[in-house]
Structure formats: C-alpha cells, structure tokens
Amino acid sequence: MxxxxxxxxxxxxxxxxPLMGAGLPYWLPDGAVVRHVLEEYVREVERAAGYRHVYSPVLGKRELYEISGHWDHYSDDMFPPMRLGGGEGEEVVLRPSLCPHHALIYRSRSHSYRELPFRIAELGGMYRSELSGVLGGLTRVRSIQLNDAHIFCTPEQAVAEARAALGLIRRAYDDLGIRAARYRLSLPGGGSEKYVPDPELWRRATALLEEVLDGIAYESVEGEAAFYGPKIDIQxxxxxxxxxxxxxxxxxFHQPERFDLHYIGPDGGKHRPVMVHRSIIGSVERAVAHLIEAHGGAFPVWLAPVQLxxxxxxxxQEERAHDLVRRAEARGIRAELSGPGHGTLGARVRAARLVPYQAVIGEREADAGCAAVRLRDGRRPGAVPVGELLERVGARAGDRGAELWAAA
Incomplete structure (x- = not known):
C-alpha cells in the first residue's frame, strides 16, 4: 500500500x-517538475476546449466576500482579515475561493449573448484555515493551488457546458491513469444556516445537474453541497x-445575482447569466498526492520527473553518456546522468528503478553508438541505436501513452 x-x-x-508551518508543504525540484507538467497539461486541455486563462490576486477586500456570501457562510474556514495602512486602512482577506474574482472579471466588460458561453480559467492560489488535526501531506493543506474555471452562459447553455466539463474530466483521468470511484450529486442538508436560503435557486440548479447526470450512475448525498448551490463531485x-x-x-444562480451580472440578449435587454463552476483536477496538491499513490511513484512517461x-x-564512457543526455534534453526529454561516482552499476540501476528508461553505455555500446536499454517494467530491449532510443522516448512522452516500448 x-x-x-x-x-x-x-x-x-x-x-x-515547522518554520513554514503545518499544512504548508514546499515542492522539491522533482516534485516541481511533476507539478509544472501537470499544470501545463491542464492549460493545454482547457485552451483546446475554448477557455481563456486569467490571473487574479490572492487577496480581496472583505466586502468582496460579503457580497459573494463567503463571509456569512464560510468565514470559519477563512483566515482573519488583515488591516492595511498601518492599522487604519481597509480590511483585506486571503481568498478562500477564486469564484468572486472571476465574477468581477466577467463584470468588468459588457457582454452580448453572441459572446456566450464566456469561459475563463486560472491555476490560482487560495487559502483555507484548516484545523491542524486534519492536515496531512498534500491532501489537506492551507495553501492550495486550484485548477479552477468559470463559464458564464445563458440558462439554455448550462447543461451542455456542464456535460462538456465532465467530458474534460474523463479525458484527464484517462491521460493521468486516475479511476473515478463514483459520481456524487451533493445536495444541502443539516443546518439551514450553512446554505443560501433560496429554495427556488436550489430547485433550479439541482434539476439542471440531474439532467447533466442523465445516463451516468450517481448517488445523491445530503450535506455536501457548496453554500451557494448543489454540485457534482467526482470521488x-x-x-x-x-x-x-x-x-x-x-x-x-447565486453569485450572478449577488454581483448583478448580466448580458445583452437578442431582444436588446439585460439578462442574468448562469455561472458554471468546474475543476478538472481539483487542487494540484491533492491531484499529485493521488497520482503518487495510484502509480506508486512510477509516473506515466510524460509526467515522470526524469524520463531517461x-x-x-x-x-x-562518461563523455558518450553526457552527449546522450545533451541530445535528449535538446529534444525536450528530461534526462539525467548517473555516473560511476554514484556507486556500482547495480546500485545505480536500483536507485533509478522508477525512471521509465535506463540507458547503459559500456565499451561496446560506446563504440557502436548504441545504449543497452532497460525498462522500468523489467524488460530489456537490448542494444538500441541512440537515435532510435531518443525517437521512441520522445514519441511516448509526447503521446501520453501507457506502453513503454511498443513493437516497432
């Protein structure tokens, strides 16, 4: 396990x-590679699906979260306000969510129905004041890098946009080797003070999500909704x-109302958009934690910190080895050299057991311009010309395939 x-x-x-604090992990170089590749993958998938990327600040005035409803319904999970200007200025808060910022970005320009759906995405930081007893590794942290996006659309477009978001999630899970345990329709429950008191809002949003889930096996669970509306959770x-x-x-339907968002319809009048929230991989921290466990550290080739x-x-043979590393890096392959100074060949092979490809260069291989290839799964394709090796590794890293060494 x-x-x-x-x-x-x-x-x-x-x-x-301890000096950084509980729930505030830092990323070491290899972890930073995994995080960077994962983030770039998400951006690529989103761009292809018609999203535009934005950046927004991690701070906001307390008033912003009062308008959004976070202050009334979520303040127990927020860090306390900071007063600017030497104690006499306005109060700002570390954001617990990106939603209010994206609502303001939408509101900053007028929009016609012809522009909708308007899709914006951000890999942005947010902060939650989690109790120390629940913190652990990367799964429960206080500083979160969230893969978040918001789609502003007409009511008629909402179901199609939410279904398309589920399609992006399924594609990402396939590429990352993640298996969804179940789909959950998270509904309100328990104390009513936790949720926005608008029964019609809940009825309309729930009906649309049920339509989105038509044909998908799911379970309805009370007490797991966001304070402003129901949600589909992929568990x-x-x-x-x-x-x-x-x-x-x-x-x-809540935040478009609170922020007075609108678009100009075909009749020339103002209409209220629907705001679809979606996150393909959730927080980067939790996604990486799950990938570590799901793959036992043996990441797919395209995601591995070191690929060769x-x-x-x-x-x-060190000069030949250095040359191979340089050629690999020139092709965008993440390669490292492990020379005799790091121990016996056997010890170096064992230390690199989770690297997808090992290229051993002895006297014969150096003379022939080859490398003796060992794969992470134990197979040994044997001596392979360096050019062919780089071609195979580069192709497998590029297509995100699972097979390390497909038949030629």
Whole structure:
C-alpha cells in the first residue's frame, strides 16, 4: 500500500518545515517538475476546449466576500482579515475561493449573448484555515493551488457546458491513469444556516445537474453541497479505501445575482447569466498526492520527473553518456546522468528503478553508438541505436501513452 506522504519524501518530491508551518508543504525540484507538467497539461486541455486563462490576486477586500456570501457562510474556514495602512486602512482577506474574482472579471466588460458561453480559467492560489488535526501531506493543506474555471452562459447553455466539463474530466483521468470511484450529486442538508436560503435557486440548479447526470450512475448525498448551490463531485479512493473529492462541476444562480451580472440578449435587454463552476483536477496538491499513490511513484512517461537516466559503466564512457543526455534534453526529454561516482552499476540501476528508461553505455555500446536499454517494467530491449532510443522516448512522452516500448 502506497502512502504519498512517505513516498513523496523518499522520492524527494515535497517536504515540510515547522518554520513554514503545518499544512504548508514546499515542492522539491522533482516534485516541481511533476507539478509544472501537470499544470501545463491542464492549460493545454482547457485552451483546446475554448477557455481563456486569467490571473487574479490572492487577496480581496472583505466586502468582496460579503457580497459573494463567503463571509456569512464560510468565514470559519477563512483566515482573519488583515488591516492595511498601518492599522487604519481597509480590511483585506486571503481568498478562500477564486469564484468572486472571476465574477468581477466577467463584470468588468459588457457582454452580448453572441459572446456566450464566456469561459475563463486560472491555476490560482487560495487559502483555507484548516484545523491542524486534519492536515496531512498534500491532501489537506492551507495553501492550495486550484485548477479552477468559470463559464458564464445563458440558462439554455448550462447543461451542455456542464456535460462538456465532465467530458474534460474523463479525458484527464484517462491521460493521468486516475479511476473515478463514483459520481456524487451533493445536495444541502443539516443546518439551514450553512446554505443560501433560496429554495427556488436550489430547485433550479439541482434539476439542471440531474439532467447533466442523465445516463451516468450517481448517488445523491445530503450535506455536501457548496453554500451557494448543489454540485457534482467526482470521488476517488486512496489505497486504504478512504474517499475524497477530486473534481467538481457546479451550476450557480447565486453569485450572478449577488454581483448583478448580466448580458445583452437578442431582444436588446439585460439578462442574468448562469455561472458554471468546474475543476478538472481539483487542487494540484491533492491531484499529485493521488497520482503518487495510484502509480506508486512510477509516473506515466510524460509526467515522470526524469524520463531517461543514462548510466556509463565506467569513466571512459562518461563523455558518450553526457552527449546522450545533451541530445535528449535538446529534444525536450528530461534526462539525467548517473555516473560511476554514484556507486556500482547495480546500485545505480536500483536507485533509478522508477525512471521509465535506463540507458547503459559500456565499451561496446560506446563504440557502436548504441545504449543497452532497460525498462522500468523489467524488460530489456537490448542494444538500441541512440537515435532510435531518443525517437521512441520522445514519441511516448509526447503521446501520453501507457506502453513503454511498443513493437516497432
């Protein structure tokens, strides 16, 4: 059973320090590579689906969250306000969500119905004042990098946009090797003070999400909704069987009303848009934690921190090995050299056991312009010309395939 907290530290992906504080992990170089590649993948998928990317500040005036409803319904999970201007200025808050900022971005320009759906996305920081007892590794943190997006559309477009978001989530799960445990329709429940008191809002949003889920097996669960509306949660399980939410899709009538958002319809009048919230991989931290556990640290080739390790048998082959690393890097392959100074060949092979490709260069290989290839899964294709090796590794990293060494 793989625990991302132990494995992530063993593989030098992330760590923590008491001086930084609980729930505030830092990323080490190899972990930063995984995070960067994952973020770029999400941006690529979103751009292809018609999203435009934005940046917004991690701070906002307290008034912003009073308007959005976070202050009334979510302030227990927010950090306390900070007063600017030497204690006499206005109060600002570390944001617990990106939604209010994106509502303001939409509101900053007028919009015609012809422009809708208007899709904006951001990989942005947000902060939640989690209790120290629930913090752990990357799954529960106080500083969160969220893959978030908001679609502003007409009521008639909302179901199609939410379904398209589910399609993006399914595609990402296929590429990342993630399996959804179940789909959940999260509804309000328990104390009514936790939720926006608007029965018609809840009825309309729930009906639309039920339509989105038509044909998909799901369970309705009370007490798990956002304070402003119901949501579809895609649940995952860790190796111990513990369940958590990774991705979400929500339909929101509340914030468009609170921020007085509108678009100009074909009749020339003002109309209220629907706000569809969606996150393909949720927080980057939780996504990476799950990937570590799901793959046991043996990431898919395209996501692996190091894709190719080059192992010269002796000092005489180091120049050839360096040349192979340089050629690999020139092709965009993440390659490293592990020379004799790092131990015996056997020890170096064992240390690189999770690297997808190992290229051993001895005297014969150096003379022939080849490398003896070892694959992470134990196979040994044998001596392969360096050019062919780079072609194969580059192709597999580019197509995000699972097979390490397809038949030629």
């Amino acid at each position: 793989h625990d991302h907290r132990r494995l992530g530290r063993e593989l030098h992906l992330f760590d923590t320090d 995952i399980t860790d190796p111990a069987g513990r369940e958590s939410t990774l991705s979400t899709v929500q339909i929101d 390790v080059v192992l010269p048998v002796g000092d005489a």
